[in-house]
Amino acid sequence: MRFIVGLIALGIFSGEAVAQTASLPQRHVVHIEAFAFQPPQIIVSPGDTIVWVNQDIVPHFISIAEGQWQSPIIEEGQSWEMVVDQTGSHAYICVFHPKMMGAFATN
Amino acid sequence: MNTFTKSFLTLTLASAVLVGCMTANGPATAEQSMGQAHMTKTRMTKEEAAAPKLNDLEIAHIAYTAGAIDIRYAHLALALSEDPEVLNFAELMIRDHTAVNNKALALVQKLQITPQDNAMSQQLSQQAQQIREELSQLRGKELAKRYAANELGYHQTVNNVVENTFIPTAQNHELKALLTAALQTFKVHEGHAEAMNKKVM
Numbered sequence: 001m002r003f004i005v006g007l008i009a010l011g012i013f014s015g016e017a018v019a020q021t022a023s024l025p026q027r028h029v030v031h032i033e034a035f036a037f038q039p040p041q042i043i044v045s046p047g048d049t050i051v052w053v054n055q056d057i058v059p060h061f062i063s064i065a066e067g068q069w070q071s072p073i074i075e076e077g078q079s080w081e082m083v084v085d086q087t088g089s090h091a092y093i094c095v096f097h098p099k100m101m102g103a104f105a106t107n
Numbered sequence: 108m109n110t111f112t113k114s115f116l117t118l119t120l121a122s123a124v125l126v127g128c129m130t131a132n133g134p135a136t137a138e139q140s141m142g143q144a145h146m147t148k149t150r151m152t153k154e155e156a157a158a159p160k161l162n163d164l165e166i167a168h169i170a171y172t173a174g175a176i177d178i179r180y181a182h183l184a185l186a187l188s189e190d191p192e193v194l195n196f197a198e199l200m201i202r203d204h205t206a207v208n209n210k211a212l213a214l215v216q217k218l219q220i221t222p223q224d225n226a227m228s229q230q231l232s233q234q235a236q237q238i239r240e241e242l243s244q245l246r247g248k249e250l251a252k253r254y255a256a257n258e259l260g261y262h263q264t265v266n267n268v269v270e271n272t273f274i275p276t277a278q279n280h281e282l283k284a285l286l287t288a289a290l291q292t293f294k295v296h297e298g299h300a301e302a303m304n305k306k307v308m
């Protein structure tokens with residue numbers, strides 16, 4: 001992926017190839033920091049991956065759309081990623097610290 | 108005596124113990140550390156300025172002890188309570204305080220230091236033992252209320268000391284950083300404790 005992006009940047013791919021690669025799945029990083037999701041809301045495309053990175057010193061545990069998807073316990077310094085396979089907008093919380101809220105929506 | 112009065116007295120007592128320990132450690136040595144002590148001194152009253160400064164080894168010991176005490180309260184609550192709010196909170200305390208204390212142990216090992224037992228750690232432990240004995244006599248709603256009130260008071264008291272004494276006093280920057288991250292965690296717990304108190308009423 002990074003390699004292809006690099007090639008695009010170098011202008012090695014033709015315009016046609018760029019059009020094809022432009023729809024490649026993207027990775028969106030959500031930082032878990034100071035008991036908050038950062039950014040709290042993101043727009044994604046179906047097929048994209050969201051990566052949650054726990055930068056706090058305590059474990060967190062994400063529950064999306066009231067438990068429709070759940071992370072394992074994410075320890076300090078660990079991350080969890082999920083491929084977005086449904087459209088629509090979805091709110092999520094940390095089960096351990098339910099005041100932590102975030103959301104993602106598909107474009 | 109109703110629960111509220113009791114918990115208020117406990118909170119007052121806890122504050123008195125913490126403040127008392129701050130002032131009962133020996134002569135002040137304001138000259139020992141230039142920067143941090145000078146900055147905090149301007150905000151202190153005359154009486155407080157005479158208080159001895161805790162060293163990093165004592166601060167580390169007290170902070171670790173405070174976390175361990177809350178973990179023990181939580182284990183007691185898990186064993187004796189059936190209230191879902193209490194069980195949920197107790198599990199959070201065990202999980203988070205264990206994580207913070209493990210960080211503290213890792214830092215202690217990295218710095219190759221030995222935390223120093225002190226009057227404040229000892230008084231915290233003694234008081235906690237009394238509260239555990241009190242909690243262990245209670246069941247049902249009374250236990251839930253007492254546990255919730257104690258957790259709120261305990262976090263308020265500890266957070267006050269960590270924020271206003273430990274963090275400004277700590278010299279080692281890694282200890283200071285860990286205390287800052289810990290305080291953030293404990294403040295979240297304080298918020299949870301407030302919510303728990305409303306639910307177990």
Ligand SMILES: [Cu+2]
Pocket residue numbers: 059060061094095096097100
């Ligand atoms: Cu969390």
